[in-house]
Amino acid sequence: YWGRIPALGLGCAVGFMGFARGISAALNVSAAVTTWAFIGLIVGTVPSLYREAGKEGHSRASWVSMGICAATIFGVLFYVGRVLSVQLEPNFWSFTLSGALFGLGIVIPGLAASSVLMALGL
Known part of the structure; x- marks a missing residue:
């Protein structure tokens, strides 16, 4: 082999x-x-995620935590993408960061590495 x-x-x-x-x-x-x-x-992917997460039921606390997390992530990505206007130069370190974010996107469930990369201009 x-x-x-x-x-x-x-x-x-x-x-x-x-x-x-x-x-x-x-x-x-x-x-x-x-x-x-x-x-x-x-x-x-949201419907599949909803079904998988709902196998043990949905409580009020789960809906509240989902809303807080979604608002926080949206706020951070909006701030980085629109307010800071981060545009990384294509070089070794930006490619290394992209690879690390891609790897984290595979390992951490629910992390959409593409969203972070698009906010950084990559």
């Missing part, structure tokens, strides 16, 4: 770069449509 690892790595690299170029092209054509497409993909 060790002989397949280089081919797998090459396939992953080509797929990642192809996807990144596709997203870049979509952003160049229409940034607003592409941004709303990502927002739609994120919001589309």
Whole structure:
């Protein structure tokens, strides 16, 4: 099986770069449509998340905590994206930050790394 690892790595690299170029092209054509497409993909997971979280029932405290968390995240992302107007330069450290946020998005349930990356201009 060790002989397949280089081919797998090459396939992953080509797929990642192809996807990144596709997203870049979509952003160049229409940034607003592409941004709303990502927002739609994120919001589309809400029904599944609602069903999974509701297996043990929904209490009033769970609704309140959800509202507080959603408002806090919206406020922080709005502040970073609109008030601070953060635009990171594409360099080694911004790519490292992007990779770390992507990794956290995989490990931490519910973290949409794409939202944070879009707020940072990446």
